[in-house]
Amino acid sequence: MDIKHKINRIDFLFHQFILFKENEHEKELTKILEDLITEMANNFDEKEQIIRLELLNMCDKYDFNFFAMMVILIGKYLNSFELKNISQSYKFKFDNYDIEIYRSISMSIMEKSFEKNNKIRLLDYEIEYELKELEKKSLLFLTLDLFTEVTKKINIDDNDIRVLYYNAALIRKLSIDLGRLDHFYFALAVMIDRFTNSQQFQLARDLAEEALIISRMDKLLYWGYFLQFRVFNSQFIPTEASLYLLCCLINSNKYTLSSEFFISLLINVHRFFRNTKLVPYAESIYKTIKEFPSLSEFDLESITCSHFNLRIIFRKEELIVEIYNFLNAHRESIINSEKISAVPWLNLLYSCFYVYKDHPNLSLLKHYIIIFESIVGKEDSERLKIYSLSDSEKIVDYFIESLVAHEGTRDKNDLKGEVRNSLVLASKLISYSYKNNNANAFLLAMILKSDYSLVFEDKDIVSPLREIHTIQKDQEKVSSYYSYYIKVKEILSRFPETEFLWLASTNEGIYFLRFNDGNFKKIEQITKYTLGEQKKWLQEKTSLLAFNDTIKIADQIYSYPEEDQEKDMNELINSLQFTKIESSKNRSVCIFRDIELSELPHNLLLNSDNRFVLEYGSITDTISFELFKGFNFNFNISPNPKIAMWLPTEDGDFAINYLASKLENTITNYDIELITSSLPIKPIKSNVTILVAHGDKKISGFPSFYTFPEKAITNFERIVEETDILILFVCYSGSSERATLKSNLNSLVRKLLAKGIKTIIAPFWSLHISVPPIWLPVFLDSLLNGKSVSDAFQVANMVVFSINKNPGAWCCLHCYGNPFIKLLRVIEK
Numbered sequence: 001m002d003i004k005h006k007i008n009r010i011d012f013l014f015h016q017f018i019l020f021k022e023n024e025h026e027k028e029l030t031k032i033l034e035d036l037i038t039e040m041a042n043n044f045d046e047k048e049q050i051i052r053l054e055l056l057n058m059c060d061k062y063d064f065n066f067f068a069m070m071v072i073l074i075g076k077y078l079n080s081f082e083l084k085n086i087s088q089s090y091k092f093k094f095d096n097y098d099i100e101i102y103r104s105i106s107m108s109i110m111e112k113s114f115e116k117n118n119k120i121r122l123l124d125y126e127i128e129y130e131l132k133e134l135e136k137k138s139l140l141f142l143t144l145d146l147f148t149e150v151t152k153k154i155n156i157d158d159n160d161i162r163v164l165y166y167n168a169a170l171i172r173k174l175s176i177d178l179g180r181l182d183h184f185y186f187a188l189a190v191m192i193d194r195f196t197n198s199q200q201f202q203l204a205r206d207l208a209e210e211a212l213i214i215s216r217m218d219k220l221l222y223w224g225y226f227l228q229f230r231v232f233n234s235q236f237i238p239t240e241a242s243l244y245l246l247c248c249l250i251n252s253n254k255y256t257l258s259s260e261f262f263i264s265l266l267i268n269v270h271r272f273f274r275n276t277k278l279v280p281y282a283e284s285i286y287k288t289i290k291e292f293p294s295l296s297e298f299d300l301e302s303i304t305c306s307h308f309n310l311r312i313i314f315r316k317e318e319l320i321v322e323i324y325n326f327l328n329a330h331r332e333s334i335i336n337s338e339k340i341s342a343v344p345w346l347n348l349l350y351s352c353f354y355v356y357k358d359h360p361n362l363s364l365l366k367h368y369i370i371i372f373e374s375i376v377g378k379e380d381s382e383r384l385k386i387y388s389l390s391d392s393e394k395i396v397d398y399f400i401e402s403l404v405a406h407e408g409t410r411d412k413n414d415l416k417g418e419v420r421n422s423l424v425l426a427s428k429l430i431s432y433s434y435k436n437n438n439a440n441a442f443l444l445a446m447i448l449k450s451d452y453s454l455v456f457e458d459k460d461i462v463s464p465l466r467e468i469h470t471i472q473k474d475q476e477k478v479s480s481y482y483s484y485y486i487k488v489k490e491i492l493s494r495f496p497e498t499e500f501l502w503l504a505s506t507n508e509g510i511y512f513l514r515f516n517d518g519n520f521k522k523i524e525q526i527t528k529y530t531l532g533e534q535k536k537w538l539q540e541k542t543s544l545l546a547f548n549d550t551i552k553i554a555d556q557i558y559s560y561p562e563e564d565q566e567k568d569m570n571e572l573i574n575s576l577q578f579t580k581i582e583s584s585k586n587r588s589v590c591i592f593r594d595i596e597l598s599e600l601p602h603n604l605l606l607n608s609d610n611r612f613v614l615e616y617g618s619i620t621d622t623i624s625f626e627l628f629k630g631f632n633f634n635f636n637i638s639p640n641p642k643i644a645m646w647l648p649t650e651d652g653d654f655a656i657n658y659l660a661s662k663l664e665n666t667i668t669n670y671d672i673e674l675i676t677s678s679l680p681i682k683p684i685k686s687n688v689t690i691l692v693a694h695g696d697k698k699i700s701g702f703p704s705f706y707t708f709p710e711k712a713i714t715n716f717e718r719i720v721e722e723t724d725i726l727i728l729f730v731c732y733s734g735s736s737e738r739a740t741l742k743s744n745l746n747s748l749v750r751k752l753l754a755k756g757i758k759t760i761i762a763p764f765w766s767l768h769i770s771v772p773p774i775w776l777p778v779f780l781d782s783l784l785n786g787k788s789v790s791d792a793f794q795v796a797n798m799v800v801f802s803i804n805k806n807p808g809a810w811c812c813l814h815c816y817g818n819p820f821i822k823l824l825r826v827i828e829k
Contacts, residue, residue, distance in 0.1 A: 003050060003054075007036070010032055013025045014058070029069065030072060034073055039051060040247060041221065041250040042250065044219070059413075062702075063740070064701075064739075067238060067276075071278065073246050074269075080253075086256070105129075122210055136174050137178065143170050150163055156194055156198045167187070168191060171183055181218060192204045192230055199402065201235055202414075203408075204235070205232075207231075208232075211228075212227070221247075221251045222247075225251060228244035229244035229247075233271060233275065234271075235418045236742075238417070242272075248265070263292060266285055267289065277313070282307070300330075301337075302341075305345055309344075320364065323352065346369070346381065349372065350384060387425060391432055395425070396432075402425060403448070404478060409456075417743065419448055419452060426446075427504075429441050429442075430504045434511050442511070443484055445504065447625075450594050454744075455626040489519075491628075498819075500516070501513070501589060503591065503592070503593045504594045505531050509525050511524065511526070516584055528580070534600050537575060544568070545572070545765050545766075560804065565806050573610060576606055583613050585616045585617070591622065593621070595744065601764040615798070618793055618815065619815070627753065627754075637724055641687035643688040644690070645663075645691075646693075647663070648693065651707040653707060653709075659729070666780070683718060683721035687723065691719065691726070691730060700732070701746040724821065725761070727760075728749075728762035732765060733748050733763060734749055735748075759790075759816070759821055760816045763813050764812065770809070774800050775799070778796040788821060789815070790819030794815075796813075
């Protein structure tokens with residue numbers, strides 16, 4: 001089977017597994033994946049690039065399912081790793097050299113190199129010298145020392161970056177001549193870590209990409225794959241990291257590895273399992289590393305600190321004493337370590353004080369915090385403390401730096417991972433804004449917390465390996481963030497009849513900010529609302545949304561009694577007490593929520609009178625202000641709107657055909673263009689598009705429309721080409737869930753809004769077949785008679801309410817996107 005057929009087969013098998021739970025092909029899928037990745041890992045030609053591109057596309061497309069397959073294969077290759085392929089240290093034993101002499105030699109070589117070529121990429125340096133063996137060794141050691149001095153800094157600047165690139169190029173030349181290339185690749189590993197820690201995320205990925213190219217030239221692909229794994233793992237992009245780790249494990253089997261490489265690989269594999277919370281794997285790796293015969297004191301301390309960080313999430317009481325005992329046992333080595341080595345320990349101790357606030361033995365660690373703070377320095381310690389303990393006003397400065405840093409990223413799939421630490425900072429910023437009633441800080445935090453990837457635009461760049469792309473601070477842009485709320489206020493003041501709500505979650509609680517009548521109100525906490533309460537409700541109470549529109553008593557069928565409807569509604573309201581928010585009555589509401597809170601249906605929010613907000617006016621999930629500000633508020637639908645409906649009755653599905661019979665009058669009365677085939681002959685172009693199909697609970701993560709139980713369509717573009725308003729009579733199509741592996745929200749409606757659809761109406765849960773025939777004619781009539789799309793939506797929902805009080809019926813359809821669209825002809829009149 002050639003590459004193309006393998007790719008197509010993998011694609012098909014993933015579809016069958018995800019859509020229809022067909023696991024009988026799991027062995028075949030794993031085998032073909034392993035074959036393909038082995039081919040990629042061991043090839044030095046363009047075939048590797050072709051396979052890599054296809055597999056990286058699968059990382060994005062199948063995300064968690066692809067990752068799960070990778071973990072199975074990674075476990076297999078880790079188990080087969082043999083110590084007989086491990087050699088002694090790659091390092092030279094060396095005593096002394098004259099620093100000044102070799103510093104002078106280094107400067108001379110650098111000047112000649114820049115005279116010939118002033119490019120900054122490693123492959124562009126032309127380094128020439130005439131040195132004896134001992135001189136090369138001496139120069140290598142000097143260069144490594146200079147390199148180390150720069151990398152001791154926690155945050156590096158543009159000048160540091162250029163120094164590192166030159167030194168790395170010189171280390172490469174010397175390493176080749178001396179036959180010790182590990183020196184060069186370890187230098188690149190340190191650079192990648194420093195770039196990531198300094199929020200130069202794109203630069204770190206570019207360097208790893210160049211390292212892969214160089215490793216191909218050196219016939220040491222395992223090093224290139226290791227560095228790719230290292231950068232994606234450190235930036236919390238686990239699916240891509242898993243692919244490169246597997247390639248590294250496969251390719252390295254052909255080589256004798258230095259003991260330093262082997263230890264570094266295992267330490268980073270442990271961090272990978274720690275980041276993805278695969279605890280049994282992490283425990284196993286930790287045990288393996290500790291038993292390695294030539295493990296250095298430094299590596300033991302590094303892996304132990306990493307493992308303590310993993311164990312914090314379990315909040316075991318004994319952990320505090322274990323950390324204290326380890327620090328005591330290794331006190332001399334740890335205290336005498338460099339600043340950069342002290343940072344992980346200080347972070348760990350700050351986390352302990354945050355997680356174990358009332359632990360009786362916490363005071364044991366205070367002495368070590370003082371020691372590590374003195375090593376790290378006051379300014380850098382304060383920056384680290386911001387993520388857990390501090391409420392310093394500098395948090396605003398640090399967060400704006402993070403926003404600027406992420407703007408340098410080119411691919412939104414990378415952004416979804418790299419923002420993880422920034423989201424921690426965003427949550428701290430929400431708490432800070434609440435304590436200080438700082439609307440600007442709250443709004444800034446919500447740029448990232450409401451899923452920045454939705455509005456992030458990929459950037460094209462010509463030949464990214466030919467120049468360095470560091471983050472350039474646009475002072476005008478930075479200044480605009482400090483007055484961000486002014487811009488928000490200016491835009492929202494255009495809608496005096498609408499109230500805008502922001503809801504944000506932190507570990508301390510849920511907070512909201514209101515804007516109405518031209519002003520921001522005081523930031524408040526929803527006292528009973530926590531992420532734990534929300535999770536519990538989603539796990540235990542969604543069954544309250546189910547209902548039947550008829551009941552059977554003694555073989556007789558009766559309508560769903562109104563008193564039962566009221567009873568069911570009140571039971572649901574009682575279960576939702578934690579969602580009560582302050583909201584103005586008889587106003588339209590636009591809501592912006594963060595990633596975690598978006599998992600709860602927004603129609604179920606209650607007001608202070610213990611009624612649904614939706615009862616008093618429309619409520620629209622406008623996703624994020626960054627998306628909202630891009631809406632064309634002057635856009636309105638053409639005077640004679642084209643309405644189209646895809647109703648695939650030809651596949652013979654009973655439910656779809658039954659619904660079709662109930663919609664016949666509406667289709668005729670509103671002159672709706674009807675498409676009944678499995679797929680439209682041509683993708684639909686209309687002002688209002690209605691799609692009817694089956695959906696299931698996984699639709700947010702893997703969008704698919706079923707026209708029959710075993711017939712799924714996963715390509716939306718085959719159904720709709722262009723529309724202004726999209727109505728989905730597709731179960732669960734309005735639902736959202738946080739991505740398992742990355743810091744973004746999986747949501748079909750968000751993806752469609754990002755494609756340019758202006759407003760979407762969709763059910764958050766299973767849509768009862770009785771609802772669309774009641775709802776649709778009322779909605780269309782209201783829209784055609786001048787109401788905005790959100791008001792027409794609310795009127796239609798309330799007509800359903802008048803017939804069926806159960807919120808499972810009248811709250812099911814949710815509105816997303818631009819709420820203000822109207823018919824142009826009504827406005828002109």
